[in-house]
Amino acid sequence: MRNILKIADFTLTVGFFLMASTVGWAQKNTGKLEDAEIVVEKSRVNELPEASRNFEKFKVTPPEKKINPLTYKFTDYKLAQQDINLNMRVLTIKQEDQIPIPGNFLKLGYGNYGTPYFKGYFHNSRDNQYSYGADISHISSSKGPVENSGVSNTSINFNGESYADNLTIGGKFTYGRDKYNFYGYSPQVEGIKEDSIKQLFNRIGVQGYLNNKTSESPLQYQAGIGVFIFRDNFAARESNVAINLGAGYAISATSRFNVATEFSGISYQDSVKTNRGFFKLKPTYDVDGDRFDYSLGVNIAYTNDKVNDPRKMNIYPVLKVAYEVADDKLVIFGGLTGDLQRSSLYQLTQENPFLNSNLQIADVNKALDIHGGITGNVSKNLSFTARISYLSYRNLYFFNNAVSDSSRFDLVYDPDNTNVLNFYGELVYNQAEKLRLGVRTEYNNYKTADLEKPFHRPTTQATFFGSYNIYNKLFFNGELYYISSSYGRITRENKVVVIKQTDNIVDLNLKADYRFTNKFSTFVMLNNILNKEYERFVNYPNKGLNVIGGISYYF
Numbered sequence: 001m002r003n004i005l006k007i008a009d010f011t012l013t014v015g016f017f018l019m020a021s022t023v024g025w026a027q028k029n030t031g032k033l034e035d036a037e038i039v040v041e042k043s044r045v046n047e048l049p050e051a052s053r054n055f056e057k058f059k060v061t062p063p064e065k066k067i068n069p070l071t072y073k074f075t076d077y078k079l080a081q082q083d084i085n086l087n088m089r090v091l092t093i094k095q096e097d098q099i100p101i102p103g104n105f106l107k108l109g110y111g112n113y114g115t116p117y118f119k120g121y122f123h124n125s126r127d128n129q130y131s132y133g134a135d136i137s138h139i140s141s142s143k144g145p146v147e148n149s150g151v152s153n154t155s156i157n158f159n160g161e162s163y164a165d166n167l168t169i170g171g172k173f174t175y176g177r178d179k180y181n182f183y184g185y186s187p188q189v190e191g192i193k194e195d196s197i198k199q200l201f202n203r204i205g206v207q208g209y210l211n212n213k214t215s216e217s218p219l220q221y222q223a224g225i226g227v228f229i230f231r232d233n234f235a236a237r238e239s240n241v242a243i244n245l246g247a248g249y250a251i252s253a254t255s256r257f258n259v260a261t262e263f264s265g266i267s268y269q270d271s272v273k274t275n276r277g278f279f280k281l282k283p284t285y286d287v288d289g290d291r292f293d294y295s296l297g298v299n300i301a302y303t304n305d306k307v308n309d310p311r312k313m314n315i316y317p318v319l320k321v322a323y324e325v326a327d328d329k330l331v332i333f334g335g336l337t338g339d340l341q342r343s344s345l346y347q348l349t350q351e352n353p354f355l356n357s358n359l360q361i362a363d364v365n366k367a368l369d370i371h372g373g374i375t376g377n378v379s380k381n382l383s384f385t386a387r388i389s390y391l392s393y394r395n396l397y398f399f400n401n402a403v404s405d406s407s408r409f410d411l412v413y414d415p416d417n418t419n420v421l422n423f424y425g426e427l428v429y430n431q432a433e434k435l436r437l438g439v440r441t442e443y444n445n446y447k448t449a450d451l452e453k454p455f456h457r458p459t460t461q462a463t464f465f466g467s468y469n470i471y472n473k474l475f476f477n478g479e480l481y482y483i484s485s486s487y488g489r490i491t492r493e494n495k496v497v498v499i500k501q502t503d504n505i506v507d508l509n510l511k512a513d514y515r516f517t518n519k520f521s522t523f524v525m526l527n528n529i530l531n532k533e534y535e536r537f538v539n540y541p542n543k544g545l546n547v548i549g550g551i552s553y554y555f
Contacts, residue, residue: 103121103123104121104122104123104554105120105554105555106119106552106553107119107523107551107553108550109523109548109549109551110548110549111525111547111549112546112547113141113142113143113144113543113546114141114142115139115141115548116139117139117550118137118138118139119135119136119137119138121133121134121135122134128163129163129164130160130161130162131159131162131163131170132159132160132161133158134156134157135155135156135157136155137153137154137155138152138155139152139153140153140154140179144183144543145533145542145543145544146183146541148183148192148194148197149183150181151178151179152179153176153177153178153179154176154177154178155175155176156176157172157174158172158173158174159172159173160172166212166215166217167211167212167215168210168211168213168214169209169210170209170210171206171207171208171209172206173205173206173207174203174204174205174207175202175203175204176202177200177202177203178200178201178203179198179199179200179201180198180200180353181197181199182197182199182354182405182408183407183540184406184537184538184539185197185405185407185539199232199233199234201230201231201232201233201353202229202230202232203228203229203230203346204228204229205226205229206226206227206228207224207225207226207227208224208225208226209223209224209225210222210223211223218249218250219247219248219249219250220250221246221247222244222247223246224243225241225242225243226243227239227240227242228344230344230345230349234270235269235270236269236345238266238267238268238269238344238345239266239267240264240266240267240344240346241265242264243262243264244260244262246258246259246260247259254289255286255288256286256288257286258284258286259281259282259283259284260282261280261282262278263279263280264278264279265278266344268344268345268361270358271357271358275304276304276361278301278304278342278363279301279302280299280301281299282297282298282300282318283297283298284296284297284318292322292323292324293320293322293323294321294322295318295320295321296318297318298315298316298317298318299315299316299317299337299338299339299340300313300314301313301315301339301340302340305361305362305363307360307362308394308413308415310362310363310365310394310395311394314338314340314365314367316337316338316339316367317337319335319337320333320335320337321333321334321335326376328377329376329377330375331375331376332373332374333372333374333375334371334372335369335370335371335372336369338368338369339366339369340363340365340366341364342363343362343397344361345361351399352399352409352456352537354407355399355408355409355410355411356402356409356410357408359410359411360411360413361411362397362413363395364393364395364396364397365393365394365395366392367392367417368391368392369390369391370390371387371388371390372387372388372389373386373388374386374387381429381430381431382427382428383426383427383428383430384425384426384427385424385425385426386424386425387422387424388421388423388424389421389422389424391420391422392417393417393418393419393420394418395413397413398412398413398454398456399411399455399488400412400455400456400488400489401489401491401539406490406491406538406539407539409456409537412451414448414449414450414451415449415450416450418446418447418448418449418454419446420446420447421444421445422444422445423442423443424441424442424443425440425442426438426439434468435467436465436466436467436468437465438464438465438466439462439463439464439465441462441463442461442462443459443460444457444459444460446459452487452489453489453499455486455487455488456486456487456488456537456538457486458483459486460484461484462482463479463481463482464480465477465478465479465480466479473514473515474512474515475512475514475515476510476511476512477511477513478509478510479508480507480509481506481507481508481509482505482506483504483507483536484504485501485502485504486501487499487502488500488502488537490538490539500538500539502534504534505532505534505536506530506532507528507530508528508530509526509527509528509529510525510526510529511523511524519553519554519555520551520554521551521552521554522549522550522551522552523550523551523552524548524549525546526547527543527545527546528543528544528545530545531544531545
């Protein structure tokens with residue numbers, strides 16, 4: 001039952017991409033979560049992978065079961081479980097391909113709405129001393145559901161690692177360029193020029209790290225540093241220096257003492273300049289027994305934010321337990337924790353690219369997280385998880401239409417705590433590499449103190465997914481999403497305030513991939529097959545049926 005608590009650490013949610021990425025840059029087993037790009041506009045292709053993606057940004061990960069885990073990896077579409085970031089990407093799912101050795105490929109495609117698509121992955125062959133590579137992607141649409149709703153997304157990533165004497169040293173460079181328009185303006189407005197509503201984001205990240213994870217030494221350590229720069233098309237500028245240090249010492253074969261520290265210094269400038277400091281220290285004592293696992297510790301966090309009079313110094317308990325009731329069949333888990341989660345303009349514009357200028361940004365204080373649940377296996381192919389959580393947040397942000405311009409969104413905060421009752425359920429069937437079926441659903445009941453509604457945070461979200469492999473030649477993938485409606489507050493020109501409700505979203509996507517040879521294949525993707533131009537954000541309809549076809553070359 002080793003490592004059960006580590007995977008059961010469902011309270012270590014994504015505080016922010018910067019902190020998570022500096023811990024686990026290019027390293028699979030760092031124990032930190034990575035962030036995912038969040039784009040709410042249908043600017044990217046719904047390229048469904050042969051292996052599924054881990055869409056659960058907010059999910060509390062259950063304890064590990066001793067049987068072989070399923071290999072689903074939903075990297076982009078993420079249900080808003082009990083973390084703060086409403087990471088939703090409808091019809092904009094960036095996919096991960098099953099990459100053959102050596103793993104290099106080029107993909108070219110084109111679709112309606114004037115949508116060219118390109119993706120390339122380049123990496124060296126397996127090497128005991130070095131690993132390096134790059135991936136490039138571009139997707140754009142010259143048209144959209146309404147006038148001036150075209151979009152473009154481009155990303156370039158380079159990474160490298162060296163391995164010597166049980167020491168891993170690596171680095172990563174990322175660049176992203178995203179173009180959107182504030183097309184959610186009133187339909188009565190005529191003659192708007194695209195240049196006047198154009199928004200352009202440039203994101204640059206440089207990261208370096210080292211660790212001895214491959215060593216058998218009882219002392220394991222890791223360190224990382226990253227610099228992240230953000231610029232938009234107006235006056236917003238943000239720079240973030242993020243540092244992470246961690247160490248663990250094995251006291252015995254079943255127990256370990258761990259300590260992790262995180263630091264982030266952000267300089268944010270719009271009409272005024274703001275410096276935002278952030279620090280966390282988390283020592284824990286972890287025991288992985290045969291049946292009973294537990295973790296005890298404390299989480300000490302500091303922020304110097306001033307929005308909504310936050311608490312500067314915070315101390316949270318860390319208590320996590322898991323008990324294996326039946327071998328490889330049933331595990332009961334629970335916990336009592338809290339956390340301070342970093343927020344930045346870099347991250348927020350990935351969640352909602354239609355943000356206003358001069359935002360009031362604050363770190364989110366998850367003051368309380370009480371949770372419990374069960375996870376297990378009905379058979380070797382069928383697994384399940386059920387969890388209930390009660391959470392209390394301070395400075396949990398909501399997106400709401402700005403009073404001065406309803407096509408842009410401000411960050412609004414409840415002056416008191418926001419309490420959330422969360423239910424999560426999952427059922428996954430996996431038959432080798434031939435057939436995968438699953439369903440995940442989540443319900444969040446938000447209780448706000450003064451806000452009329454939990455603006456643009458849906459209550460219910462669910463996904464049904466499946467894939468089928470026919471003789472390793474023909475691959476089918478499908479996903480059906482459901483997202484319940486949410487709310488936005490609009491202020492009319494006559495100062496009348498109206499609460500508007502978005503659509504219930506039902507979104508069906510299919511992909512077929514036929515491989516002629518080991519080097520060539522062709523694919524077709526059908527996104528939003530039901531052809532519903534629904535609104536994820538008030539006044540922002542999404543594309544209808546989107547069809548993209550293309551070819552792939554592996555080398």
